[in-house]
Amino acid sequence: MITLANAPVSYGVFELAAEEGVDLPGPEQIAAMISAAGYAGIDSGPIGMLGRGAELRDRLARHGLALAGGWVDMPFTDDDAFAAALPGYRDAMAFFAEGAELHPDTPPRPTLADSGSDARRANPGGGPDLSLDASGWDTLARNVSSAVRIAGEYGLRPTFHHHACTHVETPEEIDELLARTDVGLTFDTGHLIIGGGDPLEGLRRWEKRIDHLHLKDVQTAVLRDVVARKAGMRQVWTERAFVPLGDGDLDLDATMEQIFGSGYSGWLVIEQDVIPQPGDDPGQPQSHQRRNRDALTPWFPKGDLA
Structure with missing residues (x-):
């Protein structure tokens, strides 16, 4: 069974600070809008x-929602x-375990990602001199395995997000992660394009390892x-690459x-990452998320959320 979710990032709410002068919706409003959409x-x-x-x-x-997962870099x-980051990580796992109590049949998937580096953050898409060496991959794989083990102590099964501006971004880096762990x-159509991959080829290539999905549409010219x-x-988000x-x-x-x-079963999270700008129509994020839900009607008829 595939179950549809949306994300606060579609409304401009995520770890990055908002643009000056922009008021973002709070948790109650976001939950209400995602449910209504x-x-x-x-x-x-x-x-x-x-x-x-x-x-x-x-x-x-109150809003008829299950917790689908969430970003943990x-x-x-x-x-x-x-x-040094492990106490915060354990607290995050406790949070997901709290949410899992409500819908045990569709548990949240803690979505792990590498924190990247200054060099990677300055170079979306990566580059030949930006990848880890063998020692770096050994360290990453060892610590990812530790994070997975710790999550299991909370009854959780995490998943790993290949993500722009991190050390797991390009198709080759995804291959290396999967070979070592x-x-x-977590397969993300938008971030794979940033990393130089093709979504259809990637879905086939990693079919047996994909256990969480983030679906985005992208203006590739803006990304390039x-x-x-x-x-x-940040410019990817402010310049509206995701549509x-x-x-x-x-x-x-x-x-x-x-x-x-592919026979995939699990969460399909619709994300349209955006950093709202001063002067934006405040109703636009909700309008867009309704459009995204409408676009999926051929596969998920209205009234049939899963």
Whole structure:
């Protein structure tokens, strides 16, 4: 079974600061909008943003939502920094365990990612001199395996997100991660394009390891321009590289056909990452997320969220 979710990042709410003068929706408003747009699940946004414990479960229950997962980046390539980050990581796992109590049949998937580096953040798409050496890969793999083991102590099964501006971004780096670890892969159509991959080829290539999906549509010309200028990842979001499904260059029909043909079962999280700008229509994010849900009607009829 595939279950649809959306994410606070589609409304501009994530770990990066908002643009000056822009008011972002709070947790109650985001949950209400995602539910009203027709999704069964919600990504966590910044850990704890939706509440903790009873507050979290009450908010999810009132809006008919399950917690789908959420971003947890860690400095996997630095042993000392990784050890220092473990208390916060354990707290994040406790948060997901709190949310899992409400919908045990569709548990949240903590979505691990590497924290990257200054050089990677300045170079979306990576480059020949930016990848880890063998020792770096050994360190990353060892710490990812430790993170997976710790999550298991909380009854959780994490998944790993290949992500722009990190050490697991390009198809070759994804291959290396999967060869060195047993962790499943969060497959993200938009971030794979940034890393130089093709979504359809990637879905086929890693079919047996994909256990979580992030679906984005992308204006590749905008992405290529940002990458060529080495403008950094924030510009990808502020320059609206991610657009409603059907407005960009993603072949949605072929992508969905490939997903269903693979036998995939789990969360399908619709993300349209954006950093809202002063003067934006405040109703635009919700309008876009309704459009995204409508675009998926051929595969997920209205009233059938999973």
